[in-house]
Amino acid sequence: MLILLTNDDGIYAPGIAAAYHELTKLGEVHVIAPETVQSATGHGITISTPLLTQRVVVGEGETAFEGIAVEGRPADCVKLASAKLLPRQPDLVVSGINSGANVGINVLYSGTVAAAIEAAFLGLPAVALSLYLRNHIPADYARTAQLSRRVIEQVLEAGLKGGQVVSVNLPPLLPDQQPTGVRVVRQCARPWADTYEQRNDPRGRPYFWNTSVFTLGDTEDDTDVAALRDNYITVTPLHFDLTHYPMLKEWRDRPWRA
Amino acid sequence: MLILLTNDDGIYAPGIAAAYHELTKLGEVHVIAPETVQSATGHGITISTPLLTQRVVVGEGETAFEGIAVEGRPADCVKLASAKLLPRQPDLVVSGINSGANVGINVLYSGTVAAAIEAAFLGLPAVALSLYLRNHIPADYARTAQLSRRVIEQVLEAGLKGGQVVSVNLPPLLPDQQPTGVRVVRQCARPWADTYEQRNDPRGRPYFWNTSVFTLGDTEDDTDVAALRDNYITVTPLHFDLTHYPMLKEWRDRPWRA
Numbered sequence: 422m423l424i425l426l427t428n429d430d431g432i433y434a435p436g437i438a439a440a441y442h443e444l445t446k447l448g449e450v451h452v453i454a455p456e457t458v459q460s461a462t463g464h465g466i467t468i469s470t471p472l473l474t475q476r477v478v479v480g481e482g483e484t485a486f487e488g489i490a491v492e493g494r495p496a497d498c499v500k501l502a503s504a505k506l507l508p509r510q511p512d513l514v515v516s517g518i519n520s521g522a523n524v525g526i527n528v529l530y531s532g533t534v535a536a537a538i539e540a541a542f543l544g545l546p547a548v549a550l551s552l553y554l555r556n557h558i559p560a561d562y563a564r565t566a567q568l569s570r571r572v573i574e575q576v577l578e579a580g581l582k583g584g585q586v587v588s589v590n591l592p593p594l595l596p597d598q599q600p601t602g603v604r605v606v607r608q609c610a611r612p613w614a615d616t617y618e619q620r621n622d623p624r625g626r627p628y629f630w631n632t633s634v635f636t637l638g639d640t641e642d643d644t645d646v647a648a649l650r651d652n653y654i655t656v657t658p659l660h661f662d663l664t665h666y667p668m669l670k671e672w673r674d675r676p677w678r679a
Numbered sequence: 680m681l682i683l684l685t686n687d688d689g690i691y692a693p694g695i696a697a698a699y700h701e702l703t704k705l706g707e708v709h710v711i712a713p714e715t716v717q718s719a720t721g722h723g724i725t726i727s728t729p730l731l732t733q734r735v736v737v738g739e740g741e742t743a744f745e746g747i748a749v750e751g752r753p754a755d756c757v758k759l760a761s762a763k764l765l766p767r768q769p770d771l772v773v774s775g776i777n778s779g780a781n782v783g784i785n786v787l788y789s790g791t792v793a794a795a796i797e798a799a800f801l802g803l804p805a806v807a808l809s810l811y812l813r814n815h816i817p818a819d820y821a822r823t824a825q826l827s828r829r830v831i832e833q834v835l836e837a838g839l840k841g842g843q844v845v846s847v848n849l850p851p852l853l854p855d856q857q858p859t860g861v862r863v864v865r866q867c868a869r870p871w872a873d874t875y876e877q878r879n880d881p882r883g884r885p886y887f888w889n890t891s892v893f894t895l896g897d898t899e900d901d902t903d904v905a906a907l908r909d910n911y912i913t914v915t916p917l918h919f920d921l922t923h924y925p926m927l928k929e930w931r932d933r934p935w936r937a
Contacts, residue, residue: 460727462720463720463754465720465723465788467719468718468889469718471886471888472875474887504875505875505877528921529793529919535721535787542871571936572935579930579933600937605931605933606927608921610919612842614801626733628729628732629729631725631726658930660921660922663786663787663921666865668843669864669865669915669916672914673863675863677830677861678860679830679857679858679859679860
């Protein structure tokens, strides 16, 4: 199995290294990822500037591995890998492990998820992996990668097809703690209120810092947010048809005029 | 009616000026838009750097208007406008007029659409406007804005609610040409094949230019792509719950294990 591994935290992030070592148990892993951190870039792509690439070695000693760093966005990495850099089309595209959860409407801001959706655009099966970080629990990427690999095996058993994409979120776990289980859940679509702090620059011009703190807020019982808060590993199948079909049906036959 | 007007081509783009002048017929228009071009930024947001803002005058003479330029992404403009810059929550958010169509899976790359979806996140009603550009037809933003305003009036009559978002695409028209009509259509979800040209830098390092040409490709009859190609004004209601419900239902009861 040929696996393309990318992310949005950049090729030198700890999450992608941990994922690499686990995924080599499933197949031949090609790492093609952004040179720099691309968090919250959403589904941005690069059209008017060139994509510089560089073969790099990540890590040291026995656990070092090779990859290609792309000066671009996560979705660019997937496009370029598929069009030019891989020896053949991959059997699976994995994006992550992201440092931070991608649940609720954050799914739309996430470069990690965008890379996986881009793969689905191209007809490939794709999985996005994200670790929910909490201050008082040290991030254990090796263990998260192991749990992720087991979920990926089950996703493949379930028959993930080309063009399908699932987003997997993993709970933060203390060393002696187990995940509650695995739940297949929908994306919470509740709004997320941003807060900003205003300051003035030395010339008196106002500028604003986003001061929002990511928390798993109020939600319904059957969502990614609820399940992740209960320490489940969450699996959310995603699609990329943004059409609102009930509105479409309601509005289609109105007497529109140009 | 208080209208927030933003875009992704930047506050000095011709499309936003044309939209401004038409929308003043519907209410009080506040222009808060990116300082610079933000095409294809998708739903990126700014978290770790400050958002600089500046009060600017756009245009000259009688048609000049004031606005706030934000050094950030389209979605940042909407967040910041709602949280800090507007005197009260807007009754309508309009994003555009984008220089270029936003149909098919381009909807997910589009900063124009992301701004409108961001407004819907915040519980506001939102409309994205995009003009399909063709080389042999000069872009007429004034006329496009007039057609857009008429469609917005009908969208409001149809009862666009807070949290709902529609993407409107307008066809390129020769001076003596009329749009075929208005059609409410779904987003085409077909893949889009990118092409890249490889070059080598003076030190021999490979880099890649995206050489894809946007065309309205093969599609089904009932999509935005098909209708826009037939010179219709297209109206596509969008949502932001990316859950793939049929897969969710199929996978939920499998024997998942952590």
